[in-house]
Amino acid sequence: MPAVFQAVTVDYVAVAPMLIVVAGALVGVLVEAFAPRARRHGIEVVLTLAVLLAALVVLAVWSRDHLAVTVGGALSVDGVALFLQGTLLVLSILSVLVMAERFGGVGSDAFTPMGASTPGSGQEDAATRAGYATSEVFPLTLFAVFGMMIFVSANDLITMFVGLEVLSLPLYVMTGLSRRRRLLSQEAALKYFLLGAFSSAFFLFGSALLYGFAGSSDLKAIAQAISSSAGGLDGLLLPGVVLTLIGLLFKIGAVPFHSWTPDAYQGAPTPVTGFMAACTKLAAFGAILRLAYVGVAGNRWDWQIGVVAIAILTMVVGAVLSVTQTDVKRLLAYSSIAHAGFILVGVLAFSKAAIGGVMFYLLAYGATTIAAFAIVTMVRQDGSEASHLSQWAGLGRRHPVVAGSFAFLLLAFAGIPLTSGFTAKFATFAPAVASGTAGIVMVVVGVLASAVTAFVYVRLIVLMYFTEPVDGVVALPASIGSKLAIGVGLAVTLLAGVAPTYALQLAGNASQFLL
Amino acid sequence: MTGTGEQVMFWILGPLAVVGSLGLVFAKKAVHAALGMAMTMIILGVFYLAQEADFLGVIQIFVYTGAVMMLFLFVVMLVGVDSSDSLVETLTGQRWATAVLAIGLGGILGAQVGKATVGQSVGLAAVNAQTGNVSGVAQLIFGRYVWVFEATSALLITAALGAMVLAHRERLGRGPDQKEWSKRRFQEGKHLAGLPAPGVYARHNAVDTPALLPDGTPSELSVSRVLTARDQNLSPSTYTDGEREIERDVREGSER
Numbered sequence: 001m002p003a004v005f006q007a008v009t010v011d012y013v014a015v016a017p018m019l020i021v022v023a024g025a026l027v028g029v030l031v032e033a034f035a036p037r038a039r040r041h042g043i044e045v046v047l048t049l050a051v052l053l054a055a056l057v058v059l060a061v062w063s064r065d066h067l068a069v070t071v072g073g074a075l076s077v078d079g080v081a082l083f084l085q086g087t088l089l090v091l092s093i094l095s096v097l098v099m100a101e102r103f104g105g106v107g108s109d110a111f112t113p114m115g116a117s118t119p120g121s122g123q124e125d126a127a128t129r130a131g132y133a134t135s136e137v138f139p140l141t142l143f144a145v146f147g148m149m150i151f152v153s154a155n156d157l158i159t160m161f162v163g164l165e166v167l168s169l170p171l172y173v174m175t176g177l178s179r180r181r182r183l184l185s186q187e188a189a190l191k192y193f194l195l196g197a198f199s200s201a202f203f204l205f206g207s208a209l210l211y212g213f214a215g216s217s218d219l220k221a222i223a224q225a226i227s228s229s230a231g232g233l234d235g236l237l238l239p240g241v242v243l244t245l246i247g248l249l250f251k252i253g254a255v256p257f258h259s260w261t262p263d264a265y266q267g268a269p270t271p272v273t274g275f276m277a278a279c280t281k282l283a284a285f286g287a288i289l290r291l292a293y294v295g296v297a298g299n300r301w302d303w304q305i306g307v308v309a310i311a312i313l314t315m316v317v318g319a320v321l322s323v324t325q326t327d328v329k330r331l332l333a334y335s336s337i338a339h340a341g342f343i344l345v346g347v348l349a350f351s352k353a354a355i356g357g358v359m360f361y362l363l364a365y366g367a368t369t370i371a372a373f374a375i376v377t378m379v380r381q382d383g384s385e386a387s388h389l390s391q392w393a394g395l396g397r398r399h400p401v402v403a404g405s406f407a408f409l410l411l412a413f414a415g416i417p418l419t420s421g422f423t424a425k426f427a428t429f430a431p432a433v434a435s436g437t438a439g440i441v442m443v444v445v446g447v448l449a450s451a452v453t454a455f456v457y458v459r460l461i462v463l464m465y466f467t468e469p470v471d472g473v474v475a476l477p478a479s480i481g482s483k484l485a486i487g488v489g490l491a492v493t494l495l496a497g498v499a500p501t502y503a504l505q506l507a508g509n510a511s512q513f514l515l
Numbered sequence: 516m517t518g519t520g521e522q523v524m525f526w527i528l529g530p531l532a533v534v535g536s537l538g539l540v541f542a543k544k545a546v547h548a549a550l551g552m553a554m555t556m557i558i559l560g561v562f563y564l565a566q567e568a569d570f571l572g573v574i575q576i577f578v579y580t581g582a583v584m585m586l587f588l589f590v591v592m593l594v595g596v597d598s599s600d601s602l603v604e605t606l607t608g609q610r611w612a613t614a615v616l617a618i619g620l621g622g623i624l625g626a627q628v629g630k631a632t633v634g635q636s637v638g639l640a641a642v643n644a645q646t647g648n649v650s651g652v653a654q655l656i657f658g659r660y661v662w663v664f665e666a667t668s669a670l671l672i673t674a675a676l677g678a679m680v681l682a683h684r685e686r687l688g689r690g691p692d693q694k695e696w697s698k699r700r701f702q703e704g705k706h707l708a709g710l711p712a713p714g715v716y717a718r719h720n721a722v723d724t725p726a727l728l729p730d731g732t733p734s735e736l737s738v739s740r741v742l743t744a745r746d747q748n749l750s751p752s753t754y755t756d757g758e759r760e761i762e763r764d765v766r767e768g769s770e771r
Contacts, residue, residue: 005654005657006658008659008661010662015662022669025669025672026672029672029676032676071659071662072659072661073659074659074660074662074663115681116680116681116682116683116684123684123687126687127685130687130688132685134680136676139676140680143669143673147669150666156663158660158663159662162663162667162670166666166669166670166673169670169674169677170673170677172677173673173677173680173681176681177680209628212631232634233631233632233633235628235629235630236627236628236631239623239627239628
């Protein structure tokens with residue numbers, strides 16, 4: 001006799017932002033199917049922005065009063081999840097504004113008119129002339145955002161895994177849709193896909209071992225199992241934790257799981273690169289925070305030292321290899337690797353202040369990085385992106401505003417005072433110093449690595465201002481959307497540097513996990 | 516407690532499953548790899564059945580072996596069984612490095628996991644009797660994991676959308692219809708009756724074998740350009756030789 005089915009209670013207000021985003025994505029797919037081709041781009045952009053904005057408003061007004069572990073414990077909509085989801089929505093609005101940039105063309109300038117056409121073929125030209133556009137990227141972006149929102153609020157390893165896949169799959173597709181240098185883009189997509197699938201397998205293997213250890217995939221149950229373990233199954237615990245962490249560290253691009261990052265960042269359409277660098281990183285750190293703090297904090301003395309080594313390695317490799325880069329996008333990719341290391345330093349401090357610091361860092365870095373990649377899309381030579389460093393020479397003389405904005409963002413990456421980079425590093429490193437010897441060692445390495453990256457950024461600024469301009473390199477006039485995204489990015493970078501109190505308090509107040 | 520029969524079955528099928536998965540990795544031909552994987556999947560299904568997870572076992576065989584692996588085989592066959600990747604290694608020594616690292620990782624994991632002592636296995640018999648096998652799964656899918664279950668649909672839609680974006684090539688402009696083709700043929704004055712059909716022989720006809728012209732030379736026009744480009748055409752000589760042998764036999768027979 002089967003037991004009577006009992007439906008789980010769902011706190012619909014708490015999950016409303018996620019429902020809005022996924023509903024918007026479904027409507028976007030229908031728009032692709034039924035709207036006339038010429039109007040799809042406009043409809044998709046307005047729809048996507050409206051959906052993200054609506055989700056943000058609902059989250060800020062109603063969901064914040066509905067902190068709950070809901071859907072039978074599969075989702076935990078707590079302060080951390082809500083802060084990260086809100087940040088995610090803001091950053092994805094900025095990303096979508098940059099993705100929508102047309103530079104006077106029919107569809108998005110960054111995306112190929114027809115993904116299936118052979119690169120360089122007559123069909124590609126014909127598709128361009130016929131006014132085709134891959135406006136499917138907007139629903140794909142919404143699906144990715146949906147996955148990221150699940151990822152940061154997942155309270156169960158199975159939920160976390162599905163969130164991971166939902167966020168990754170659209171990104172694999174979007175990486176391969178660049179309008180220019182398409183072979184590079186397709187290669188990047190394939191690399192990202194294969195390595196991503198590989199890392200998902202690690203995550204799944206680890207989850208299976210943790211399930212074997214705890215008898216449940218629920219993070220809270222795993223934490224209880226760790227504290228009350230009789231010892232018989234302990235052999236499953238450490239491999240489980242390590243393999244799950246490998247899956248997550250891959251997504252943030254920590255060394256030695258970083259090898260996809262430069263290639264994928266370089267090959268992907270530049271607005272997608274910005275989206276990946278800001279939002280994927282944020283989502284993956286959200287998941288790492290939850291797994292490390294809620295789930296497996298109990299045996300952290302067993303695995304912490306390994307992650308400390310990874311953090312140090314990430315900072316050093318990211319900083320040192322960024323020195324040798326000659327491509328702006330690759331340079332920013334290595335810089336994002338180094339930043340992943342800086343954020344890991346905060347994660348490993350294991351304190352409430354550290355959660356707030358990490359979340360503040362993710363907000364600040366995300367806003368800066370989206371604006372930086374938006375500026376990279378504008379600088380052109382012969383119609384294609386001038387991504388080689390030598391092409392940026394003397395940009396400051398011809399386009400003082402564009403180069404000035406970029407220089408300011410670079411200073412923020414370097415962590416110069418009065419930019420968000422400084423306050424964010426301070427907020428992340430201070431708890432690490434308070435946490436003990438390992439924290440202090442990591443902070444020392446972090447500061448040294450920052451100095452190395454600062455050299456790289458200053459060299460680029462010198463190149464932009466103190467060398468002779470290259471002929472034919474121009475910064476295209478951006479549309480109002482891109483200007484808005486870059487403006488917001490700059491404003492966040494400046495405000496979070498000059499007056500960080502509000503954002504820090506918001507992050508600090510939100511830094512509490514619900515169990 | 517595991518029964519003797521189950522143990523015997525495990526020790527027979529277990530190694531076979533490992534052989535199948537090794538075949539997936541090492542088989543030179545894609546079809547062999549797919550078949551190896553199908554075998555592993557079926558054996559896993561049998562294991563689930565043996566462990567009293569009837570529903571899971573049947574679904575494993577239906578979905579993985581029946582649907583997924585067959586789709587996989589279709590794709591392999593459509594893409595072309597002959598198209599094997601070039602086996603030139605661009606990274607020297609990566610095979611050995613991979614082998615060493617993989618064995619090392621396997622050793623560490625095995626050593627760690629092997630330390631665990633599993634208590635007496637409970638089995639599913641009690642749960643099956645109480646909640647039922649299928650409804651037990653349903654309770655989980657539509658209960659605690661309902662959110663995940665619904666979110667999976669986003670994954671499927673993404674997959675469909677991504678496949679369309681990456682692989683669907685829309686026809687741009689209108690192609691010439693049959694009438695226009697025939698007009699064009701007559702204007703150009705070439706192949707007025709259409710291109711020659713591929714080879715038809717006494718004991719064999721095939722699209723991949725060129726037809727023979729009256730003077731006995733094969734006509735490249737009669738076979739698909741794609742097959743020629745892939746170098747998959749057969750030579751008509753195998754059939755003509757056979758035919759000549761028959762003719763010779765007939766002649767010898769009549770002269771006797």
